Amino acid sequence: MERRRNNQRTATRIRIVGFMLGMAVAAAVLGASKIPAGAGALGADISMVVAPIGELAVKHPGRVLAGTTLTPASDPATGGFTVLDQTMFPLLLRLRGIPDTPGLDRALWVELTGPDGEQLFRGSLGDFRDWTQDPVTLQPGVWSTFGLEAWIPGDVGPGYAGRMVQVDLGFRVTKVAS
């Protein structure tokens, strides 16, 4: 009787040990099969393009800013462009940017600076759809350079990850009132 109980106890222990061994084997297999974590963060991509209009020549039309894998931790993407008033009058220039998708309207911020380093716009990409408030005066035949920065602020959530946007910069010119 006592011997039978001992045998049952031993069998139970063996089952427990077997179960634990099996679990250990399974855990080892799973661990070995785990895909390693990626080395980098998935960020946002932005490009800004500019094209001439009748009144304005652009020194290098096309892409004037390119930012890849932008995250809240990364440095701003920087760029710029140079335009020339090719009419015979001084012109007042206002600018804006039209994104081809609204996906980064809130997450991405933009700063536009004028020829003298003055800030013409600083805000979200969505707000950049509106024309800048203060115009820049362009003199005929004079090249003027503008600066661009784009970044993702630190308090932005993860919604930016993997998104891409192209922003077409637009010009609106009016003659300086005489």
Add this chain to the structure above:
Amino acid sequence: MNRATRLLAALITTGLIAVASGRVTFAAFTATTASPANAIASGTVSIADNDAGNVMWNVTNQLPTSPAIVRCIRVTYTGTLPATVRLYTTTAASALDPYLNVTVEKGTMPAATTFSNCTGFTSQATIAPTGTLQAFKTARTGWANGLQAFPGAQTAWNASDTLVYRFTVQVQTVFAAQGLTGLVGFTWEAQNQ
């Protein structure tokens, strides 16, 4: 079943269950492919010039001996579709038309040369040989018979292409030309190819 067999059976069973659960976990590693946010955008055809609404010339007291009026206008294609551009006029006939000689050339010019100067103009071709303004107005009345020109050797206007048109206008040495007025406006029309 002896003890060793049961031990072995327990180990195998437990291992199989564990591996099977592992396989279920592996099944969580799924792969998908997606085609998100498919977009289609229509192309554009648009064209602009650098006159800012001003006339190319407005001269008075011209004489046959006066220097020719030479003016340049830069035309920029701001559309996205490859296009053909033609020049024509829809201005009604005016008295001086038969006595005004007009030549039109296409070419390039430094960007810093502003409307309507021609400083640094380099001719690529004469697209309208010297003829009277009257003949031009008769021959070039719309898209169908417009004066076609492309930048350089291109066969289409593409986004951001520019071309400078140089107009040379001279009053003929004809007595009947005195005291008359000539008036003309030009239109550049782009159509996608």
